Amino acid sequence: MTAREEELKSGLARYLSARWNADTVVESVSRIPGGASRETWKCQATVGDDRRGVIVRIDPETSLIDTDRATEYRAIEAAFKAGLPAPEPLFLEHELSWLGRPFSVTTEVTGCQSSPDGIPFDHREALGQRKWRLLGQIARLDPLALGLGEVMPATRVETCALEQVDYWAKVITDDELHPNPVAEAAVRWLRRHPPPPAQKLSLVHGDYRTGNFLYTPDGDIKAILDWEMAHIGDPLEDLAWSMDPLWSWPDPHLAGRLLPHREAIAVWEEASGLKAEPVALHWWQVFASVKGIGIWISSSEDFHNGASKDPILAMAGWLVGDRQEQILVDYLSPHSKHRFHRVAP
């Protein structure tokens, strides 16, 4: 066991003992690959005869996405209370004395995996139906009624789209190591062709994709993960992101490797009660790729200049960014052969 693991075990045991008001022993800790925005650890704790699996998300020294832990925690809490499959939130801790950095604790969801590579062929359709039905249910949530207005910036149906463009365009210009002519052209296109106002404001997960939920071997989704980019906005943003060709690479024919695009949209429309109007959805598809490039550029900058040399940051900046540019050119170039799914506006 490494010194870091020993330190985490003892610090977490002290913390859980205090929070549960009972002597707690942390039997094991193991770091989970992925979840690149925070250090994610799977831990087994014992309170008397009671064994409890918990997931601890610790603020990183540097990360793929700059987010506020309170936003993520409160979004999970809201989803859990609304009856959506999400890890049960236990504690959000800002005090540094326990683990050296702020962290959150949720219950472990067992018997599941998240890797898109592991999805059984026979369960793809059922999983796809469930995935976009759940996303439709998220779109039905009223973030203000859930109290999320306290941790998420307010917005309006008329302005939420271009506010997102401004945010990610700034990330690109602030963090780029080299000029990005494709991303710049796409940002200008988004500003010159603004979408219609959102049909409503809803909770936007912000990173809803195959790979960010836990599923069982028989094709059920038990927990939606990675809420760190959650915000209030146009629910079409999540739909477009969930179908970005990056998540079905290299085969663009099934959205998120699960369902034909039209079927995914139809399931979402039925579950959300909203319409995926083609002009608006196409705009959000282009936006999704601009946002993606923002994330990949930011991770590349972190890898070069930040404290962490985690290879996931380099992979995002090099390979994933390269693919995202291919998608954007496919969407926008007048010479495009439209290799990827594009809603016909």
Place this chain on the structure above:
Amino acid sequence: MIPKGTAGIDHLATRMVTGLLPKAADAYMGADIGLLSALVRLVAQDYDRAADVLMSDIEAAAAIFREAAPDIADQGLKRRMAEAAAWRPRSLRIEALSAHADTVLRVLIDLHAAVEAAADDGAQWASALDRKIWVFLDEYVAKRAYDSAF
């Protein structure tokens, strides 16, 4: 000097997967080694093509700048285009080529924005030039595409 650098670097990536990955202490380290190996394979591809990619960017952009110059009214942009198009490399080191390619791309971005604005105002020359800039962008992306199973 490594005359067959791409193959040599690829061998290193293979060694990481066959020699180190099976000995990873835990899943996290295993994932790290897998990622590092995939990244080394990307470096292998760039080893062979980097100079060619950057020089072809610089030359293709210079051709666009020369064609666009008569129609560009902004004298500052016109001067930057002329300087970028006149540049000749004194070194073929990647760092030097990359620095100039960055300059060229910044000029191209500003030219593209100006061309779009002119096209929106109905200028015929601008629509044709916009299509040529998109050919540049199509090729810019295509020649950087990595071959990766990751």
